[in-house]
Amino acid sequence: MNKTTLALITAGVLGATSIATAHVFLMVALGVTSPAALAHGGHDDKPKKFDASRVEDTPYGRAADPKKATRTVHLTMDDRMRFTPKEIVVRRGETIRFLVRNEGKVLHEMVLGTAEELAKHAELMRKFPDMEHDEPNMAHVKPGATGELAWKFDKAGTFSFACLIPGHFEAGMTGTVVVK
Numbered sequence: 543m544n545k546t547t548l549a550l551i552t553a554g555v556l557g558a559t560s561i562a563t564a565h566v567f568l569m570v571a572l573g574v575t576s577p578a579a580l581a582h583g584g585h586d587d588k589p590k591k592f593d594a595s596r597v598e599d600t601p602y603g604r605a606a607d608p609k610k611a612t613r614t615v616h617l618t619m620d621d622r623m624r625f626t627p628k629e630i631v632v633r634r635g636e637t638i639r640f641l642v643r644n645e646g647k648v649l650h651e652m653v654l655g656t657a658e659e660l661a662k663h664a665e666l667m668r669k670f671p672d673m674e675h676d677e678p679n680m681a682h683v684k685p686g687a688t689g690e691l692a693w694k695f696d697k698a699g700t701f702s703f704a705c706l707i708p709g710h711f712e713a714g715m716t717g718t719v720v721v722k
């Protein structure tokens with residue numbers, strides 16, 4: 543089998559991608575490899591139970607137990623595709639419990655990451671709009687509901703958060719976390 547044949551077969555397989563495969567594909571693309579990270583409950587605004595076995599170190603910190611939060615930060619999301627506030631300043635070492643209220647009429651989500659990772663993830667969401675994703679760094683929030691996301695910022699830097707629902711990210715639904 544030559545390389546072209548293999549590429550065509552691969553393209554065919556990707557063409558028939560199911561939602562589940564798209565999710566695995568996304569995880570691979572994002573470099574998430576643990577089987578625990580593949581378990582997901584879809585778009586759902588129930589507070590996720592903190593699961594220490596799913597905690598992975600990332601360049602922007604790690605998932606934390608909301609009970610161990612040192613500070614609560616309130617945010618709102620709305621259908622103008624805005625987060626309020628748009629910038630959050632955190633001291634290195636703080637564990638923040640974000641309470642994210644959806645004041646809009648459509649689903650929104652808060653996903654933490656580096657600017658680069660979120661842009662890549664947004665592109666995959668555009669390619670696979672029905673893809674369900676649910677990881678410790680994100681909270682999906684139904685209209686009128688409040689979601690929770692707890693995160694320990696153990697590295698200094700400028701990071702991002704965004705709503706990756708197709709069209710929202712592109713409309714500017716992003717914000718910044720500055721860790722000092």
Ligand SMILES: [Cu+2]
Nearest residue numbers: 650651705710
């Ligand atoms: Cu949104």
